Amino acid sequence: MSARVTLATASRVLRQIRRDPRTLALILVVPPALLTLFRFVFDGQPQTFDRVGPPMVGIFPFVSMFLVTSIAMLRERTTGTLERLMSLPLAKLDLLLGYGIAFAVLAVAQATLTALVAFGPLGLDSAGPVWLIVLLAVANAVLGMALGLCLSAFAETEFQAVQFMPAFVLPQLLLCGLLVPTDQMATLLYWVSYLLPMTYAYDALARATADELDARLLLDAAVLAGAIVLSLMLGAATLRRRTP
Amino acid sequence: MGATVSSSGPPISVDGLRVERRGRLVLPSISLEVRDGVVTGLLGPSGSGKTTLMRAIVGVQIVAAGRVTVLGSPAGSPENRWRVGYVTQDPSVYADLTVRENLRYFARILDAPAGRIEEAIATVDLGAHAEQVVRTLSGGERSRVSLASALLGHPQVLILDEPTVGLDPVLRRDLWETFRRLAEEGTTLLVSSHVMDEADRCDELLLMRDGRIVATGSPESLRRATGSDDLEDAFLALAEGA
Numbered sequence: 303m304s305a306r307v308t309l310a311t312a313s314r315v316l317r318q319i320r321r322d323p324r325t326l327a328l329i330l331v332v333p334p335a336l337l338t339l340f341r342f343v344f345d346g347q348p349q350t351f352d353r354v355g356p357p358m359v360g361i362f363p364f365v366s367m368f369l370v371t372s373i374a375m376l377r378e379r380t381t382g383t384l385e386r387l388m389s390l391p392l393a394k395l396d397l398l399l400g401y402g403i404a405f406a407v408l409a410v411a412q413a414t415l416t417a418l419v420a421f422g423p424l425g426l427d428s429a430g431p432v433w434l435i436v437l438l439a440v441a442n443a444v445l446g447m448a449l450g451l452c453l454s455a456f457a458e459t460e461f462q463a464v465q466f467m468p469a470f471v472l473p474q475l476l477l478c479g480l481l482v483p484t485d486q487m488a489t490l491l492y493w494v495s496y497l498l499p500m501t502y503a504y505d506a507l508a509r510a511t512a513d514e515l516d517a518r519l520l521l522d523a524a525v526l527a528g529a530i531v532l533s534l535m536l537g538a539a540t541l542r543r544r545t546p
Numbered sequence: 547m548g549a550t551v552s553s554s555g556p557p558i559s560v561d562g563l564r565v566e567r568r569g570r571l572v573l574p575s576i577s578l579e580v581r582d583g584v585v586t587g588l589l590g591p592s593g594s595g596k597t598t599l600m601r602a603i604v605g606v607q608i609v610a611a612g613r614v615t616v617l618g619s620p621a622g623s624p625e626n627r628w629r630v631g632y633v634t635q636d637p638s639v640y641a642d643l644t645v646r647e648n649l650r651y652f653a654r655i656l657d658a659p660a661g662r663i664e665e666a667i668a669t670v671d672l673g674a675h676a677e678q679v680v681r682t683l684s685g686g687e688r689s690r691v692s693l694a695s696a697l698l699g700h701p702q703v704l705i706l707d708e709p710t711v712g713l714d715p716v717l718r719r720d721l722w723e724t725f726r727r728l729a730e731e732g733t734t735l736l737v738s739s740h741v742m743d744e745a746d747r748c749d750e751l752l753l754m755r756d757g758r759i760v761a762t763g764s765p766e767s768l769r770r771a772t773g774s775d776d777l778e779d780a781f782l783a784l785a786e787g788a
Contacts, residue, residue, distance in 0.1 A: 306654060306657065307654065307655050310651055310654035310655060311651075314640070314643070314647070314651045317643060317647060318640060318642050318643060321642045321643065321679065322642060381636075381638060381640075381641070382634050382636055382637075382638030383638050383639065383640060385606055385634065385638060386632070386634070386638040386639075386652075386695070387655075388606060389604050389605065389606050389622070389627060389630070389632050390627055390652070390655050390656065391624065391627040391628050391655060391656065392627075392655050543605070543606065543622060544605065544606055544607060544608045544609075544622065545606060545607070545608065546567055546568065546608050
């Protein structure tokens with residue numbers, strides 16, 4: 303592992319995204335736009351918007367970074383650049399952390415912009431600190447990045463990679479408690495929800511919003527950190543120096 | 547710089563290498579040696595296992611049996627990642643970065659000084675396109691970016707998989723002159739091709755067919771052994787005799 307190679311990788315990934323202004327615009331504009339849509343869909347129920355709004359600020363980066371990373375890593379595999387990197391003096395962790403840093407930077411921009419729009423013109427209220435929501439958003443982005451990275455190993459085409467989003471992200475969104483509190487779900491789903499990282503992400507965001515900065519929030523944060531480390535390790539396991 | 551080899555043996559030695567890919571036996575049991583500081587041509591029809599053999603020498607191929615030693619260490623060992631350059635058949639560079647951005651990234655991985663980037667660009671004659679995004683380059687230009695990336699670390703061993711495919715004759719000649727110069731500076735080159743007219747540019751030849759080496763030697767010795775002036779005829783004679 304070397305800081306030189308990790309940072310070179312992060313800046314290379316950011317440069318690639320900068321070369322693609324439309325993707326960059328989509329990453330930055332879609333979450334605030336969707337949140338605006340939510341605001342007016344729930345025009346008659348401002349309390350609903352106040353409940354789901356802040357967690358959404360924190361969950362968007364998970365979804366977009368999951369998608370962007372799984373496609374980016376699939377491209378590295380299919381264009382042979384991953385094979386070149388694996389034949390060079392680059393540690394797997396250099397590549398993973400390089401991607402992680404690049405997407406965390408993007409997530410900071412995305413979450414900050416979304417938060418500015420949400421808590422500014424859209425009039426969203428949060429009892430808790432907004433910086434904590436942004437921080438959790440960045441953690442979610444890194445988690446989404448790590449999961450996208452390891453799932454991309456199981457996709458052979460971009461069509462398959464895109465389908466991983468409804469297959470792996472949508473169920474987590476449904477089960478995380480955002481739409482319905484987990485204790486109102488069928489018992490089996492209630493238990494399943496505790497196996498999914500987004501449940502903890504949502505719970506942490508909901509507590510941050512409600513200004514419940516308690517031990518349970520710390521536990522959520524610890525689980526999130528553990529999920530990030532675990533998925534980075536799984537991601538590293540999918541990167542092979544030698545291939546068939 | 548590339549002239550020093552850490553061990554006294556040949557820079558590349560393959561012993562009883564067996565490789566299966568997707569249930570197909572590509573290399574049943576191949577053994578060979580590549581000499582120091584020369585250009586060795588790996589020739590054979592497509593599908594004969596040239597790429598698989600090269601991947602095994604670089605150390606990115608899962609092998610079933612056998613031993614591949616490069617510069618005194620097992621193929622793909624951490625120290626060899628610094629000393630072995632590999633150019634795949636399809637250019638493996640980032641299409642959405644410029645030529646210089648690609649080279650800068652690979653140079654930083656290899657901890658190569660910035661001056662190496664300009665040298666590599668000059669070697670492959672891409673100076674006029676240095677700031678161009680790779681996607682907008684022609685196929686031949688892209689493969690030169692890939693080649694330049696492999697030159698950055700001053701590798702002692704350079705593995706080139708069909709580096710001249712799709713290049714115009716002038717550029718092909720220039721690249722062969724570059725390979726020659728690198729060999730004179732002490733680099734060991736293994737260059738694959740399925741075009742027999744490139745065989746004469748090599749010092750040593752490895753003729754491959756169906757995952758086996760059917761003949762080795764200098765172009766001159768192969769001509770003498772088969773009694774034919776044309777290397778293509780010589781190859782046919784050897785392949786059918788095998």
